Amino acid sequence: MASLPFRSGFVSIIGRPNAGKSTLLNALVGEKVAIVTHKAQTTRNRILGVLEVPERPKLRSRPAQPPAQVVLVDTPGVHKPSTQLDKRMMQEVHDALESRDAVLFLVDATHRLHDPAAGRVDKDDRKALSAEEDAFALSLLRNVDAPVILVLNKVDLIEREKLLPLIQHWSTKHNFAQVMLISAKKRDGLEELLSAIVALLPESDRYFPADQLTDQPERFLAAELIREKILLYTGEEVPYASAVVIERWEEPGPVKKPKKGEEPKLPLTKIAAAIFVERSGQKAILIGKGGTMLKQIGTAARKELEGLLGTRVFLELFVKVREDWRSSRGFVEELDWRRQLEALGEQQAKRDDE
Numbered sequence: 001m002a003s004l005p006f007r008s009g010f011v012s013i014i015g016r017p018n019a020g021k022s023t024l025l026n027a028l029v030g031e032k033v034a035i036v037t038h039k040a041q042t043t044r045n046r047i048l049g050v051l052e053v054p055e056r057p058k059l060r061s062r063p064a065q066p067p068a069q070v071v072l073v074d075t076p077g078v079h080k081p082s083t084q085l086d087k088r089m090m091q092e093v094h095d096a097l098e099s100r101d102a103v104l105f106l107v108d109a110t111h112r113l114h115d116p117a118a119g120r121v122d123k124d125d126r127k128a129l130s131a132e133e134d135a136f137a138l139s140l141l142r143n144v145d146a147p148v149i150l151v152l153n154k155v156d157l158i159e160r161e162k163l164l165p166l167i168q169h170w171s172t173k174h175n176f177a178q179v180m181l182i183s184a185k186k187r188d189g190l191e192e193l194l195s196a197i198v199a200l201l202p203e204s205d206r207y208f209p210a211d212q213l214t215d216q217p218e219r220f221l222a223a224e225l226i227r228e229k230i231l232l233y234t235g236e237e238v239p240y241a242s243a244v245v246i247e248r249w250e251e252p253g254p255v256k257k258p259k260k261g262e263e264p265k266l267p268l269t270k271i272a273a274a275i276f277v278e279r280s281g282q283k284a285i286l287i288g289k290g291g292t293m294l295k296q297i298g299t300a301a302r303k304e305l306e307g308l309l310g311t312r313v314f315l316e317l318f319v320k321v322r323e324d325w326r327s328s329r330g331f332v333e334e335l336d337w338r339r340q341l342e343a344l345g346e347q348q349a350k351r352d353d354e
């Protein structure tokens, strides 16, 4: 039987903060390529997750599915920008919407709907604010040519009878190509979503090697994992005012042969990272009494890094104050890992010339 032609394309996941975009990306890719926390605005950069979909033969209950490579683009949550960092994050969203083959508009199905019949609402009304933010997110779809799938996420948390009004509400807001119901966390509805995505992709060769999962080099995934632990363990402003930069990354050297009766040791990767905060008070919180907080963050990050790299890891963390860095365009740009990668490449080329 002749096989179906290969399909490939870029699919952006957009939606409000906390809708579950990174959870969906990880669930589809099958590996943690993006960090996830319960805090809004966890994702700051566009992250690609690459997914190979094998060909599926025709069954009586479903049509055949061609083999495909889906390049998913996770984006920061859509929000009105106030700082330079916010602006940068929104630029990442706009970039992700350009020349896409399909877009997933992800909605947290547990969000209450705004009810205009309830009359005038004051500024502090969370429902009203929520409607305004939804409208802002939807406004980004206006200029998108690609088909947009409405994906209602977190359906594990709501009763079935509440879904129909939700679908009706959202269907009037945009001409969606399809509506899908999923739970990214419980991995429900993902097969169906994937089939819907593949059906929208053009015939094309793959964009990435078949075994590549993400475009994000390990060095930057490591910085993200450290930031994830900061988000998990600290409160108030600290998570939002923190940025992580890997300052030193030493690949493991050769491992000594174990002596008789000794367990062989895994190689050791040495990593030093700087955590930038905006004020000395935040630095004090991050370090904690007697260094306990930083130790907790470091230990949790090290354990996860060891799993990621498959080596032992020696991790050093330094906390540095950079006043109001979120409002500094230059610094925010420096934090972009694609830029850092360029700078590292230039440094290496200089060293090679010397």
Ligand SMILES: Nc1nc2c(ncn2[C@@H]2O[C@H](COP(=O)(O)OP(=O)(O)OP(=O)(O)O)[C@@H](O)[C@H]2O)c(=O)[nH]1
Pocket: 015, 016, 017, 018, 019, 020, 021, 022, 023, 024, 035, 036, 037, 038, 039, 040, 041, 042, 043, 044, 075, 076, 077, 078, 153, 154, 155, 156, 157, 182, 183, 184, 185, 186
């Ligand atoms: N119950 C449930 N929780 C979910 C589901 N999907 C995501 N979550 C949770 O929702 C929270 C936010 O998930 P993220 O994946 O970080 O959301 P995001 O849209 O990437 O967030 P930003 O980075 O802020 O834009 C986390 O606590 C997830 O565990 C789901 O299907 N069901």
